[in-house]
Amino acid sequence: MTILVTGGAGYIGSHAVLTLKRQNKDVVIIDSLQTGHQGAIDQDTPYYEGDLRDSEFLDRVFSAHSIDAVIHFAANSLVGESVTDPLKYYDNNVGGAISLLQAMNRHEVKKIIFSSTAATYGEPESELIDENDPTVPTNPYGETKLVIEKMLKWAGNAYGIHSISLRYFNVAGADMEGEKGEDHNPETHLIPIVLQVALGQREKISIFGNDYPTPDGTCIRDYIHVQDLVDAHLLALDKLEKSPQTAVNNLGNGQGFSVMEVIETARRITGHDIPASIEKRREGDPAMLVASAERAGKELGWRPKHPDLETIIQSAWQWHQSHPNGYTART
Numbered sequence: 162m163t164i165l166v167t168g169g170a171g172y173i174g175s176h177a178v179l180t181l182k183r184q185n186k187d188v189v190i191i192d193s194l195q196t197g198h199q200g201a202i203d204q205d206t207p208y209y210e211g212d213l214r215d216s217e218f219l220d221r222v223f224s225a226h227s228i229d230a231v232i233h234f235a236a237n238s239l240v241g242e243s244v245t246d247p248l249k250y251y252d253n254n255v256g257g258a259i260s261l262l263q264a265m266n267r268h269e270v271k272k273i274i275f276s277s278t279a280a281t282y283g284e285p286e287s288e289l290i291d292e293n294d295p296t297v298p299t300n301p302y303g304e305t306k307l308v309i310e311k312m313l314k315w316a317g318n319a320y321g322i323h324s325i326s327l328r329y330f331n332v333a334g335a336d337m338e339g340e341k342g343e344d345h346n347p348e349t350h351l352i353p354i355v356l357q358v359a360l361g362q363r364e365k366i367s368i369f370g371n372d373y374p375t376p377d378g379t380c381i382r383d384y385i386h387v388q389d390l391v392d393a394h395l396l397a398l399d400k401l402e403k404s405p406q407t408a409v410n411n412l413g414n415g416q417g418f419s420v421m422e423v424i425e426t427a428r429r430i431t432g433h434d435i436p437a438s439i440e441k442r443r444e445g446d447p448a449m450l451v452a453s454a455e456r457a458g459k460e461l462g463w464r465p466k467h468p469d470l471e472t473i474i475q476s477a478w479q480w481h482q483s484h485p486n487g488y489t490a491r492t
């Protein structure tokens with residue numbers, strides 16, 4: 162079975178490639194290297210550098226390999242940037258997905274796992290968000306992912322392209338064997354920034370608001386280990402193989418941690434002080450995002466293996482210590 166992974170040089174995509182290869186699956190990577198890293202791609206994996214919006218490029222890749230299914234990660238994914246530059250997000254995320262689906266249709270590839278997000282929900286109405294909650298995105302990033310989910314539904318109907326969209330909550334951590342990790346430039350995510358402070362690469366962590374309606378006033382998120390997340394993709398592929406469908410599943414642990422709790426856990430794990438200061442709220446941040454992942458449990462048989470925050474942060478810490486400059490040897 163050959164699986165095309167778009168965005169295979171990115172954080173989650175590179176972990177997915179690693180897991181697929183550990184399970185002896187054939188993998189083909191597409192990445193534009195707009196945000197991905199050449200260093201995240203192993204030399205023995207077929208890799209094509211190019212843009213999904215380029216249909217001739219896609220035809221070359223689909224013609225060169227007999228692709229059975231696609232896992233589609235490639236996208237721009239920064240909430241803040243999507244607010245300031247929405248057209249970039251519509252162009253790259255929606256445009257890329259349209260072009261990819263057209264190529265799949267031309268080459269009769271009928272299965273796709275799509276990387277969606279909790280940002281499709283917007284400001285949640287319930288403590289535990291499930292897939293039937295209203296989807297009212299508060300930023301263009303979430304909106305583009307929702308548009309693609311809807312496109313997938315109609316593509317299933319019209320062309321028989323079946324899909325499972327996985328709505329990620331806060332993905333964190335690194336490969337437990339230390340082979341891959343998280344490297345964004347610039348980094349905006351809480352856990353890697355906190356660990357950069359522990360490494361002495363940053364002076365302090367800015368806490369974006371402590372006046373939210375939560376017990377300690379800081380935002381609560383549901384952190385999920387990247388390997389657990391990737392496992393769900395493989396289960397979703399099996400599911401599509403056995404029963405063609407169009408589905409949406411949340412991926413989270415169902416347990417929330419505040420920004421303060423994350424910082425305190427990182428202090429314990431790293432043994433560093435990690436200075437923090439309270440700053441004003443970041444635009445577009447909901448107070449609390451916690452998943453009900455019951456459906457993924459029932460429908461995919463998914464059970465997270467590393468749900469505790471300590472393990473998630475410990476694995477990220479191991480990666481950041483061994484790769485203080487990420488994939489690039491920056492000086």
Ligand code: UFG
Nearest residue numbers: 238278279280330331349350351367368369380420443446
């Ligand atoms: N935070 C800080 N200081 C920082 C960085 C983050 O206080 O320097 C806070 C944020 O305000 C937020 C929490 O830490 O309350 C987590 O922030 P992240 O930036 O790590 O993650 P987000 O929750 O903003 O976003 C993540 C993904 C998005 C996805 C979203 C869905 O990056 O792609 O989860 O829940 F849309």
